[in-house]
Amino acid sequence: MKRVEVKLNLDAVAPLLDVIKAAVDELGEAPAIGHHLPDRERDFADGWTEELLKGQADDLGVLLRLFGKEFFADGVIALDPLNAEAVVRACAAVRLKLRERHFAKLDDEALETGEVNLEALPVKLRTAFAAYVFLATLQEVIIQHLDPSATE
């Protein structure tokens, strides 16, 4: 994958960062998805969770660093072979958390198809849904470069 610079609309994306950061904070406490290990001792399961959390925290740190001073100066984020996998994983974690936190009442089919009546949602949920869609778009951009055949 070559270095890819993506120019974003600062006015549109900046408001989404608060929602994303709040989800990132919550993800510091537990992995984005639960897990169950049959017939394993507590220590083993705890170590498993700890390792997942550590990797998740590293990935989320990479995602947040995309939106630093340079982003606020010119609206550009840079994706490259060093950060792409971490960012695409972090986007998945945040989207899962957003679903859990904000979209519990939306049915799965609406979430899968993206066919959500935004006007029917409270303003706070609209922002959360915009963040959810934005992160999916970012994932699609990365996947097109990491594994083009996956998007065909």
Add this chain to the structure above:
Amino acid sequence: MPKTREQAETTTVTRLADRWRVVVLNDPVNLMSYVVMVFRRVLGFDDVKARKHMLEVHERGRSVVWTGVREQAEAHAFALQQWHLTAVIEPDEASGS
């Protein structure tokens, strides 16, 4: 009683050596293209196999993506969970565990 203890240890060893499945469960969040990419990168599937399993997850709610010894099944499940797919392991009934 020593005899009972030996039997218990034997049972444990046998179960660990049995075959286990890695099963990926559907979620409404992760993109189809993302799931295909993860299957290719984590499990080494080619494009056709990755798509087949992704569609199975999407349409049937679950797909068995790997079967083998428990330790390796756990390693695969862990790697899939690092990519935030809902992956579980379960005994492979066909192996008689």
